[in-house]
Amino acid sequence: MEGIDHLADERNKAEFDVEDMKIVWAGSRHAFEVSDRIARLVASDPVFEKSNRARLSRKELFKSTLRKCAHAFKRIIELRLNEEEAGRLRHFIDQPAYVDLHWGMFVPAIKGQGTEEQQKKWLSLANKMQIIGCYAQTELGHGSNVQGLETTATFDPKTDEFVIHTPTQTASKWWPGGLGKVSTHAVVYARLITNGKDYGIHGFIVQLRSLEDHSPLPNITVGDIGTKMGNGAYNSMDNGFLMFDHVRIPRDQMLMRLSKVTREGEYVPSDVPKQLVYGTMVYVRQTIVADASNALSRAVCIATRYSAVRRQFGAHNGGIETQVIDYKTQQNRLFPLLASAYAFRFVGEWLKWLYTDVTERLAASDFATLPEAHACTAGLKSLTTTATADGIEECRKLCGGHGYLWCSGLPELFAVYVPACTYEGDNVVLQLQVARFLMKTVAQLGSGKVPVGTTAYMGRAAHLLQCRSGVQKAEDWLNPDAVLEAFEARALRMAVTCAKNLSKFENQEQGFQELLADLVEAAIAHCQLIVVSKFIAKLEQDIGGKGVKKQLNNLCYIYALYLLHKHLGDFLSTNCITPKQASLANDQLRSLYTQVRPNAVALVDAFNYTDHYLNSVLGRYDGNVYPKLFEEAWKDPLNDSVVPDGYHEYLRPVLKQQLRTARL
């Protein structure tokens, strides 16, 4: 059966040009070509083999990760890959590793918070990987509450040094990726103390290990925090702990682009907002949003192909059974996830633009859009990672029993992905940041300050607070204005209700704590509006290719109407729509599922994933699932012998009743 495309019929049904859709998904022809070339390069290199990851011990997995990283670095140099190509290479190798934190957080922290001189010195070492760094912020006792970190950096004017110290056990750094066994350096976040005064959290570059023999430097205790969820999965990463016992570093290793300490120990505050010390988190949250569509699309690709291969029930007189993808229940679970993958792709593109824009403005000392950039990156990171983690698990269930096998690719994908709901900011804590931003914006309505950007809709409060949806028939739900108005009205009404309830409290902070759950829901409604509006905006762009726009249009309205259905309580209780209009939205949704159905396999082919990257027997391009499930089963170490180890000690005595007591 090798070589036969079991999904050929599905592919022939497609009503659009997959090659054109691939370009839209990738973002540009250039991005597509780079991704395609690098994905094939990785897939063809035996060092990047990953099908046996679950069977390796932690030590073997970790060593093989070091090997892959070293080989990748060698290939990057040999092939003279540029930054974009090197990034794609790491992405397609698809194994969490210290390099993610080195390139993803250590280098950006120095770029964002180091002076020009510091950048010159440290980046030239980091870019050549002559030093390897991590981002050491979280402590055993404090992660979300950054202001509560306990590690101290006390300036000693006698020696012109900072003394980095871990005063308590809870002050131990705990979680930083790459710290446990690899990093030679870290950007350590600590309370800056000079002249006896605490100036809060600042970043410091601290060397941790010898560049000669890799042993920890004196007065530094460092190690791995232990095995994490899932076989293989995130265990290739050495998340670590770290304690300092009065470790001295030169003054110029404080990252001083924002604020400084002089030779005399005087603290010179920054003339820019102090929140810029959180800048690396804004950057990484933006990359995490871009990455959500990768993880979700991967799971959806597996579940869609397998749903087209898998057949259950419906056979008459010995005929073939129904493909499970034809069941409306399967479509109702799968197609919104397919639509979400595309939605997150486009909102990720937009967020990248927003981040670039705010970075340029900050460079020109324009800080006006920083709060919005913080709210958008925090809120969208939270929204997209929650939906993606839930979506991967749903895809596992969509694949029935076989989805639970490691070789489906889904258990490992889930275990690798789910911590994204926690790292780089717990998802609830992040939505509360959005809620604070919304409450401020609502409070300013009527003050003459016109809301802009993603809150511009709040400027139309007079209309949005009293409007009623004009939808009269199912097709009206394909009107972008109708959809946007419903989402805007819902988001605004939920935010305004929260603000009104807050105003009943004398103490605003106490009121905020009391209303936390409602505030999170209002923040989610606002973030969903952003995603819907950016998908609609994408459709307004000049998108070529046979049938491509039609498919995107269908997916956009599946995304929006599915959300409307899922959060119907919000839409009805805020009187944005009537029960009749909700029912029309459902009718439209079913019709859209029917339109997407013949295109579903082609829509996931457009992700252009290699079988190597998917690493899934169920998601194979050729759909040749059953023989490959057997092949995988035979590879399991339990099948190395026909009679298992332990038979003579533990099975035979039971079977032969030798363990029975004499009385029995």
Ligand SMILES: CCCCCCCCCC/C=C\CCCC(=O)SCCNC(=O)CCNC(=O)[C@H](O)C(C)(C)COP(=O)(O)OP(=O)(O)OC[C@H]1O[C@@H](n2cnc3c(N)ncnc32)[C@H](O)[C@@H]1OP(=O)(O)O
């Ligand atoms: C395409 C390829 C992609 C590959 C993607 C992979 C990338 C690599 C992944 C690697 C894997 C894992 C990495 C994980 C790394 C980490 O987890 S690092 C640790 C991250 N830690 C956190 O995120 C902690 C979360 N906590 C916080 O961010 C803050 O403490 C919190 C915002 C919750 C609260 O801050 P406070 O200062 O205590 O409190 P407030 O009073 O609420 O805020 C004060 C004002 O500051 C504003 N603010 C807060 N944060 C920011 C920010 N980041 N930027 C700008 N402004 C910010 C806030 O709005 C307040 O403003 P106001 O005074 O109201 O005007």
Ligand SMILES: Cc1cc2nc3c(=O)[nH]c(=O)nc-3n(C[C@H](O)[C@H](O)[C@H](O)COP(=O)(O)OP(=O)(O)OC[C@H]3O[C@@H](n4cnc5c(N)ncnc54)[C@H](O)[C@@H]3O)c2cc1C
């Ligand atoms: C795989 C992984 C990799 C990581 N990598 C790094 C790294 O490289 N560097 C680094 O510095 N850190 C890293 N971290 C740490 C990570 O950033 C923190 O775990 C994260 O910020 C959450 O903080 P926490 O663990 O303190 O959670 P907690 O704040 O203790 O959360 C526990 C619960 O309390 C709730 N909660 C907390 N505060 C509030 C509040 N104000 N209001 C309402 N509810 C609240 C949360 O919603 C959650 O349900 C990593 C974590 C993981 C899991």
